[in-house]
Amino acid sequence: MGVFVDAKSLSHGFALKSGKYTTLNVPKAVITEAAGINNQGTIVLYWENSNHAFESSLYNGSTYTTIDVPGATNTQAWDIDNNGDVVYQWSDAKGTHGALRQQGKYYKFDDPHGVGATYGFGINDHSQIVGSYVASGFRGFESTY
Numbered sequence: 001m002g003v004f005v006d007a008k009s010l011s012h013g014f015a016l017k018s019g020k021y022t023t024l025n026v027p028k029a030v031i032t033e034a035a036g037i038n039n040q041g042t043i044v045l046y047w048e049n050s051n052h053a054f055e056s057s058l059y060n061g062s063t064y065t066t067i068d069v070p071g072a073t074n075t076q077a078w079d080i081d082n083n084g085d086v087v088y089q090w091s092d093a094k095g096t097h098g099a100l101r102q103q104g105k106y107y108k109f110d111d112p113h114g115v116g117a118t119y120g121f122g123i124n125d126h127s128q129i130v131g132s133y134v135a136s137g138f139r140g141f142e143s144t145y
Helices: none
Strands: 002-005 011-017 020-024 033-037 044-046 054-059 064-066 072-082 086-092 096-102 105-109 120-124 128-134 138-144
Touching: 011 044, 044 072, 054 086, 086 128, 096 128
Parallel strands: 011 033, 033 072, 054 072, 072 120, 096 120
Antiparallel strands: 002 011, 002 033, 011 020, 033 044, 044 054, 054 064, 072 086, 086 096, 086 120, 096 105, 120 128, 128 138
């Protein structure tokens, strides 16, 4: 699972299984980037729409399902665990934040040390989230939900 850039400089997601590549393009997306996969083969992707905003989707091998954070102007899903929980970075007029989608419910968070920027990048099967925040420099964090 990952990203490749074509001859027109457009990004596409891909999956590699048993030596076979599958190109992943969310319908009507300008670009698509595959970001995370779980043991069931469910892939999280983020993609740019025609308004140049980022959205996110799940791909189950045949269907793309949009999973944008409510109230976000940009949503980037970065990882998915084996329970189907998804971790994000998302933006609004106040800055960039982290979010967790767990059993279809969204939990938004900001690192208390961050100044307008919290990023959720990874999640494991123990609901531990890793990411970064911006304070006086770029730092990392780990949190359990």
